[in-house]
Amino acid sequence: MGRATLANTPERYGWIAIVLHWAMAALLAGLVGLGIFMVQLPDVGYDREKITLILVHKALGMIALAGAGARMVWRLTNALPRFVDGLPPWQQVSALFVHLWLYALMFAVPVTGWLMSSAGGYPTPIFSWLDAPDLIARNEHLFRTLIDVHRWLAYAFTGVVVLHAAAALRHHLVLKDHTLRKMLPGG
Numbered sequence: 001m002g003r004a005t006l007a008n009t010p011e012r013y014g015w016i017a018i019v020l021h022w023a024m025a026a027l028l029a030g031l032v033g034l035g036i037f038m039v040q041l042p043d044v045g046y047d048r049e050k051i052t053l054i055l056v057h058k059a060l061g062m063i064a065l066a067g068a069g070a071r072m073v074w075r076l077t078n079a080l081p082r083f084v085d086g087l088p089p090w091q092q093v094s095a096l097f098v099h100l101w102l103y104a105l106m107f108a109v110p111v112t113g114w115l116m117s118s119a120g121g122y123p124t125p126i127f128s129w130l131d132a133p134d135l136i137a138r139n140e141h142l143f144r145t146l147i148d149v150h151r152w153l154a155y156a157f158t159g160v161v162v163l164h165a166a167a168a169l170r171h172h173l174v175l176k177d178h179t180l181r182k183m184l185p186g187g
Helices: 015-040 047-077 089-120 140-174
Strands: 124-126 130-132
Touching (some): 015 140, 089 140
16 A cells, blocks of 8 residues: 555545544544533532633534535545455445434534524634634523434544444454555554
């Protein structure tokens, strides 16, 4: 396998795809961890800390949404590397299906968070740069519903990521093929 170029080749992902993949992986893992941590904090006695964490979570979520957009544009404008030789058709379809869900959830989770903030009447700041506009009018019932939708989509996203990572590790450790190495720097 050759070294990565900026763009994808038929053999492997290019540097831009690799950086977008691993940067998003780190950002999204941090968002899930932060989300789980902050909702565990009691409201009383941790008000300031909890509000600060929520604001950071929202800002990072908006950055993740922009990153998902960048990944989608790159994915649509770049050829994908071929599957490894001998990969059964059912695994090829499974890989495409899992990637489709990953992309759908990379958009759905932050959008539901943004909708939730809008329905709750809370700003969605992108750090101190600017506030994202409200997507919908304030609605307490919808706010409560969107809390649950956002949480369950985040759980679904985590499950799909675990499936994706397990498949990549299976290819690397058990099948010993180049599937994972195509997404690693210098792989």
